[in-house]
Amino acid sequence: xxxxxxxxxxxxxxxxxxxxxxxxxxxxxxxxxxxxxxxxxxxxxxxxxxxxxxxxxxxxxxxxxxxxxxxxxxxxxxxxxxxxxxxxxxxxxxxxxxxxxxxxxxxxxxxxxxxxxxxxxxxxxxxxxxxxxxxxxxxxxxxxxxxxxxxxxxxxxxxxxxxxxxxxxxxxxxxxxxxxxxxxxxxxxxxxxxxxxxxxxxxxxxxxxxxxxxxxxxxxxxxxxxxxxxxxxxxxxxxxxxxxxxxxxxxxxxxxxxxxxxxxxxxxxxxxxxxxxxxxxxxxxxxxxxxxxxxxxxxxxxxxxxxxxxxxxxxxxxxxxxxxxxxxxxxxxxxxxxxxxxxxxxxxxxxxxxxxxxxxxxxxxxxxxxxxxxxxxxxxxxxxxxxxx
Amino acid sequence: xxxxxxxxxxxxxxxxxxxxxxxxxxxxxxxxxxxxxxxxxxxxxxxxxxxxxxxxxxxxxxxxxxxxxxxxxxxxxxxxxxxxxxxxxxxxxxxxxxxxxxxxxxxxxxxxxxxxxxxxxxxxxxxxxxxxxxxxxxxxxxxxxxxxxxxxxxxxxxxxxxxxxxxxxxxxxxxxxxxxxxxxxxxxxxxxxxxxxxxxxxxxxxxxxxxxxxxxxxxxxxxxxxxxxxxxxxxxxxxxxxxxxxxxxxxxxxxxxxxxxxxxxxxxxxxxxxxxxxxxxxxxxxxxxxxxxxxxxxxxxxxxxxxxxxxxxxxxxxxxxxxxxxxxxxxxxxxxxxxxxxxxxxxxxxxxxxxxxxxxxxxxxxxxxxxxxxxxxxxxxxxxxxxxx
Numbered sequence: 001x002x003x004x005x006x007x008x009x010x011x012x013x014x015x016x017x018x019x020x021x022x023x024x025x026x027x028x029x030x031x032x033x034x035x036x037x038x039x040x041x042x043x044x045x046x047x048x049x050x051x052x053x054x055x056x057x058x059x060x061x062x063x064x065x066x067x068x069x070x071x072x073x074x075x076x077x078x079x080x081x082x083x084x085x086x087x088x089x090x091x092x093x094x095x096x097x098x099x100x101x102x103x104x105x106x107x108x109x110x111x112x113x114x115x116x117x118x119x120x121x122x123x124x125x126x127x128x129x130x131x132x133x134x135x136x137x138x139x140x141x142x143x144x145x146x147x148x149x150x151x152x153x154x155x156x157x158x159x160x161x162x163x164x165x166x167x168x169x170x171x172x173x174x175x176x177x178x179x180x181x182x183x184x185x186x187x188x189x190x191x192x193x194x195x196x197x198x199x200x201x202x203x204x205x206x207x208x209x210x211x212x213x214x215x216x217x218x219x220x221x222x223x224x225x226x227x228x229x230x231x232x233x234x235x236x237x238x239x240x241x242x243x244x245x246x247x248x249x250x251x252x253x254x255x256x257x258x259x260x261x262x263x264x265x266x267x268x269x270x271x272x273x274x275x276x277x278x279x280x281x282x283x284x285x286x287x288x289x290x291x292x293x294x295x296x297x298x299x300x301x302x303x304x305x306x307x308x309x310x311x312x313x314x315x316x317x318x319x320x321x322x323x324x325x326x327x328x329x330x331x332x333x334x335x336x337x338x339x340x341x342x343x344x345x346x347x348x349x350x351x352x353x354x355x356x357x358x359x360x361x362x363x364x365x366x367x368x369x370x371x372x373x374x375x376x377x378x379x380x381x382x383x384x385x386x387x388x389x
Numbered sequence: 390x391x392x393x394x395x396x397x398x399x400x401x402x403x404x405x406x407x408x409x410x411x412x413x414x415x416x417x418x419x420x421x422x423x424x425x426x427x428x429x430x431x432x433x434x435x436x437x438x439x440x441x442x443x444x445x446x447x448x449x450x451x452x453x454x455x456x457x458x459x460x461x462x463x464x465x466x467x468x469x470x471x472x473x474x475x476x477x478x479x480x481x482x483x484x485x486x487x488x489x490x491x492x493x494x495x496x497x498x499x500x501x502x503x504x505x506x507x508x509x510x511x512x513x514x515x516x517x518x519x520x521x522x523x524x525x526x527x528x529x530x531x532x533x534x535x536x537x538x539x540x541x542x543x544x545x546x547x548x549x550x551x552x553x554x555x556x557x558x559x560x561x562x563x564x565x566x567x568x569x570x571x572x573x574x575x576x577x578x579x580x581x582x583x584x585x586x587x588x589x590x591x592x593x594x595x596x597x598x599x600x601x602x603x604x605x606x607x608x609x610x611x612x613x614x615x616x617x618x619x620x621x622x623x624x625x626x627x628x629x630x631x632x633x634x635x636x637x638x639x640x641x642x643x644x645x646x647x648x649x650x651x652x653x654x655x656x657x658x659x660x661x662x663x664x665x666x667x668x669x670x671x672x673x674x675x676x677x678x679x680x681x682x683x684x685x686x687x688x689x690x691x692x693x694x695x696x697x698x699x700x701x702x703x704x705x706x707x708x709x710x711x712x713x714x715x716x717x718x719x720x721x722x723x724x725x726x727x728x729x730x731x732x733x734x735x736x737x738x739x740x741x742x743x744x745x746x747x748x749x750x751x752x753x754x755x756x757x758x759x760x761x762x763x764x765x766x767x768x769x770x771x772x773x774x775x776x777x778x
Contacts, residue, residue: 168628168655170559176692225614227634227646239557241646243632245616257616257630259648266557270674270690272699274664285659301659303565310661 009034009041012335015048015086015110017077017101019061020187022115023049023092027065029328036322042335048072050080052093077101081108088138088334091115094187095194096375096384099124102139103380106131111138113334116203120194120371122357123378129350138343140334141353143207145293147329150318151211152347154279154286154298158212162300163281165251166213169258171205171277173292176267179231179238183264189234192385194371196236198228198363202262204292205277206242206356209258212279212286213246219355222247222255228367231264239263242363253282268292275299284311294326398423398430401724404437404475404499406466406490408450409576411504412438412481416454418717425711431724437461439469441482466490470497477527477723480504483576484583485764485773488513491528492769495520500527502723505592509583509760511747512767518739527732529723530742532596534682536718539707540600541736543668543675543687547601551689552670554640555602558647560594560666562681565656568620568627577653578623581774583760585625587617587752591651593681594666595631595745598647601668601675602635608744611636611644617756620653628652631752642671657681664688673700683715 014030016023030044046067051057051074058073074080081089081104089105091098091114099121102114106128118141119125132139145151158166174197177183187193188200210219221244231238239262246256268276268291275287277295284303290296301313320326330348337345344350364370374382403419405412419433435456440446444464451460463469470478470493478494480487480503488510491503495517507530508514521528534540547555563586566572576582577589599608610633620627628651635645657665657680664676666684673692679685690702709715719737726734733739753759763771 168563168630168650168652174557223616225616225632227612227614227632229634229643229646232643238643239646241557241632241648243614243616243630243648245618254618254621254627254654257618257628257650259630259632259650261557261646261648263557265643265671266669267674267692270669270692270700271688271702273702274667274676278663280655280659282654285656287663299660303656303659311659313660313662 006040009043010335010339011043011045012338013045013047013085013087015050015080015083015089016046017050017080017089017091017105018093019049019051019057020092023090024061024065025325026090026092026327027067029324029326030331031066032322032324032328034328034332037324037328039332042332042339044331044335046071047085048074048080048083050074050077052077077104081105081110087111087338088113090142095120095199096192096371099128099378100380100382100384102128103131106135106137106139109135109137111334111338113140113142113330115142117141117199117357117360118353119357120199121376121378122354122361125354125357127378127380129354132343136343138334138337139350140345140348142330143203143348144327144330145204145207146211146348147333148294148320148326149329150295150298153316154288155211157286157300158279162284163279163286164283165253166256166279166281167252167254168256168280169209169212169278171208171259171292172261172268173201173204173276174261174263174266174268175201176270177264179264188264189231189236191235191371192375194375196231196369197262197264198237198240198369199360201264202240202242202260202360203356205260205262206359208277208292209244209260210352210356213256214352216249219352221245221359224359224362226363226366228363228369237369238265240363242359244359395429398432399724399728400432400434401727402434402436402474402476404439404469404472404478405435406439406469406478406480406494407482408438408440408446409481412479413450413454414714415479415481415716416456418713418715419720420455421711421713421717423717423721426713426717428721431721431728433720433724435460436474437463437469437472439463439466441466466493470494470499476500476727477502479531484509484588485581485760488517488767489769489771489773491517492520495524495526495528498524498526500723500727502529502531502719504531506530506588506746506749507742508746509588510765510767511743511750514743514746516767516769518743521732525732527723527726528739529734529737531719532592532737533716533719534593534596535600535737536722537683537709537715538718539684539687542705543677544600546675546689547668551673552668552675553672554642555645555668555670556641556643557645557669558598558601558667560597560648560681561650561657562590562593562665563650563652563655563657564590565659566653568653572653578620578625580624580760581764583764585620585758586651586653587626587629587758588749591629591631591649591749592745594649594651595748597666597681598633598649599741599745602645603741605638608741610634610748613748613751615752615755617752617758626758627654629752631748633748
């Protein structure tokens with residue numbers, strides 16, 4: 001019997017692990033009707049939320065985000081990953097816990113979307129990827145910026161040659177705070193939670209560099225140099241600048257120089273009109289405005305190939321529709337991958353996530369920026385101290 | 390006998406060594422009436438010009454710039470520095486020749502203003518400084534940007550605390566050329582003339598970093614890291630990015646991270662609206678527009694010290710008066726120093742020039758960017774090959 005009614009969207013069932021502010025934003029985005037962003041092939045169901053401390057905290061979270069009454073509140077992560085109704089676990093715990101929590105989900109046979117950075121060390125990340133591969137589960141770093149339509153459009157412009165081969169990139173994510181005062185209680189300033197500018201803010205500029213250079217046979221930089229300023233008495237960095245070189249590869253005529261900077265103290269865009277990412281090509285430049293994690297605008301400037309003559313700019317603005325924050329697009333990607341039994345996203349590949357964490361590792365090693373043995377351990381399971389969890 | 394007539398300005402007599410385009414611009418600036426820029430204490434007289442090849446070339450130069458008929462054309466540098474009417478020699482030869490030519494002037498007992506970079510190697514620069522000190526002659530690197538009123542104003546803003554202590558600087562000088570085509574015949578692409586992006590363009594961003602961090606007890610960076618892209622087949626760099634750290638020193642609460650980039654291929658300001666230098670402080674930012682060697686505008690953005698809140702910008706434009714290019718201001722500084730028997734300028738000190746050349750040395754060494762033995766030699770006198778001169 002033929003039918004002309006629209007096909008039912010593939011519905012993926014989410015369990016949210018941890019109840020901090022990013023979990024809240026993600027949950028709210030899950031509850032936005034996908035049709036508001038033109039998505040009809042997949043949909044999302046929030047079926048469970050877990051707090052490691054108590055089910056009351058999870059209950060309050062469920063009420064706060066307005067999840068359906070069928071959503072179950074768990075007082076432990078073990079209970080969440082044991083729930084057979086959960087298809088995919090979203091890991092929203094602090095950096096320090098990503099490895100243990102993501103592994104918990106994978107070992108329980110769940111698909112996993114894990115907040116950035118995927119793990120604290122590259123070894124941990126490799127173990128997660130090996131586990132996802134062996135168990136045939138989906139695993140992805142929640143680098144949501146990559147899935148924003150504006151990011152896809154920028155990558156497309158680059159790949160279409162709008163600015164010619166990329167030759168230099170400056171990318172910054174710096175939030176201009178008095179960290180010791182304004183962020184006193186934040187995970188950002190906590191060594192035991194693997195805080196600091198590099199791991200939390202620095203991943204965005206590095207990912208901007210990676211995604212605008214892709215596709216490359218090997219995404220790895222040929223050199224990684226860096227400068228770090230410690231956050232006084234906190235054991236984490238307050239500012240880190242990374243200078244990378246990427247080898248010549250078609251169509252690049254030369255090696256690419258790229259600067260990824262991040263700072264709790266300095267500010268990427270102090271006036272609302274300063275580009276936070278600049279992708280420079282042989283025939284022009286793309287300037288990205290707004291927050292580097294969620295750009296609101298980009299400009300393409302086609303270069304006049306003659307010394308001293310400046311080019312014309314075209315401007316594109318973008319706002320996330322449907323009242324969503326923008327995390328919804330990565331959720332759609334997870335649903336599509338799971339639907340098609342893909343364990344790795346082509347947009348946020350394992351190789352690129354691993355490369356980013358290897359860069360973070362190299363920078364931390366160069367400056368003796370270490371976390372505790374337990375946070376950097378790649379053993380599993382390891383019980384984390386209760387106060388951290 | 391008291392008089393109320395204006396005092397006669399102190400007149401300094403210039404000899405110009407070499408006749409390239411920067412010499413031409415400098416000569417024209419010397420011939421602009423200082424009163425047009427409000428200067429009445431000093432004046433300039435162009436008394437001699439020398440070409441190493443022939444006095445005819447020097448004659449043509451004198452006619453072209455419109456120098457007075459009393460200006461003498463020499464066909465050798467030795468003749469120029471032997472002329473007793475010359476107080477100060479302006480060295481406008483290629484980088485490769487600065488050391489030999491500046492030493493020639495000093496040894497002849499002349500004061501010397503030498504084009505940037507002061508020399509090709511730090512050892513050469515140290516020898517020049519020692520010679521100037523021993524012979525009690527004035528010596529200065531012709532970093533004219535430092536003497537532009539807009540630069541003085543920017544330094545004053547920083548020193549007055551308009552943006553708080555400086556914490557991060559991005560400075561770029563990149564001219565966006567197809568170097569192998571557009572600059573085929575330029576000294577910029579010639580290894581034998583000590584060309585390349587770093588030595589010619591990179592000195593400006595480094596000097597911006599130095600001058601906005603000054604005064605410091607020790608101007609030297611605590612770390613110098615860099616990435617270089619070679620210009621294919623030319624033996625010089627087409628792009629160099631330097632990442633430096635400067636140690637904590639009052640009033641800076643933290644170490645300063647600074648990026649100095651330069652490129653023949655990439656472009657600092659592709660649209661006429663992109664800042665080429667950004668000086669970031671704890672309480673705001675100064676953005677500099679135009680060419681980093683001769684800015685036309687700067688904006689001060691006072692930061693609202695609260696996460697996510699952007700600040701208000703104030704804008705200042707500047708144009709060199711009197712139809713001059715802007716080299717006139719450094720000439721005035723030379724005249725004032727000579728008048729007051731100072732051998733070193735406080736604005737462009739020997740220590741800072743030496744620091745800049747030590748940075749250039751460190752970067753070149755890190756990448757095996759060497760010039761010929763004769764160009765890097767600190768012996769004097771050394772006869773340079775005729776074709777280079």
